[in-house]
Amino acid sequence: MILGIGTDLANIERIAGVLARHGDRFRNRVFTAAEQQKAERRADVAGTYAKRWAAKEACSKALGTGLRMGIAWKDMAVSNLRSGQPQMHLTGWAADRLAAMTPPGHRSVIHLTLTDDHPWAQAIVVIEALPEAGQEEKG
Template identity: 60%
Template structure:
């Protein structure tokens, strides 16, 4: 069953402006080390890479119904890649706690994420699925 759905559209130039204005302070406040490393490996598309991840954070916060309050912080939501290469989210702190409260007993939460960009826009969709646990 689907327990959450969120989407976000982010302007890549807005992220570039934040990088230009706040630099490392912006990176450290918003993005995980994994996300920063991924962007650093893409020197010609740093802002686009980060904008997709920013959109993913926003989309997740909408999917769990809190926005960035109730203990859900941007840095608690990190875009990572599954072994297949597909993007997904690694959650910590308040983001993980919020997801845990939404997940019905006897189920596990599975986060589905899709990212895209077409300058000047980056977009993310998050679907949170509650899957029944397999009987032992």
Template identity: 55%
Template sequence: MILGLGSDLCNIDRIQASLDRFGARFENRVFTEVELAKAKRRPFTYAATLAKRFAAKEAFSKAVGTGFKRGVFMRDIGVVNAASGAPTLTLTGGAKARLDALVPHGMAARVHLTMTDDLPWAQAFVVIEAIPALPEGGRPE
């Protein structure tokens, strides 16, 4: 069952302007260390890499229905890559608590994320799905 859907379109030039104006203050307020490390490995597309992640955070906040209110903060939402290389989200603090509150008993959340960019735009979509939870021990019965 689908619990939430969110999308966001972010202007890469706007992220670059924030980087130019606020530098590390902006980076540390919005992005996780993992996200910043990934962007630093892409010096020619640094702002675009961060803009996609900014859009993913916005899309998640819409998918859980709060925006950045009720304890959901940007740094609590981190874009990471699964072993397959596919992007997904890691959640902490209020973002994790909000997601956990949406999931029905006996279910677990699966977060789907897709991101793209084409100068001057970065875009992200988040789908939150509820799936049957595995029993304790992690194996289906």
């Protein structure tokens, strides 16, 4: 079953401006070390950060929380499989929230897709609950 969906559109120029004005303060508040390493070695640094920003916003919507003041952005982290497919990893409050919304006897899977076409970066997140082994739903 679907537990939540979320989407976000981020402006790459706006993210580039924040990077220029706030630099490491912004990077370190929002992005994990691994996310920063990936973005900084890309040709499109701001676009890579903007996709991950959009992913975190979309994920917070799928979790039903939205982004409140003081929220730990780094508890929603994006990595890529060898194929390039993006993955969302939750820790801290975000993992707690996911556990709380997952029905008993189920495990949750987070689906994430990203795209960018300058100046826009977009993310869509779908959170799905699957029955644990031995708990298959009866038709």
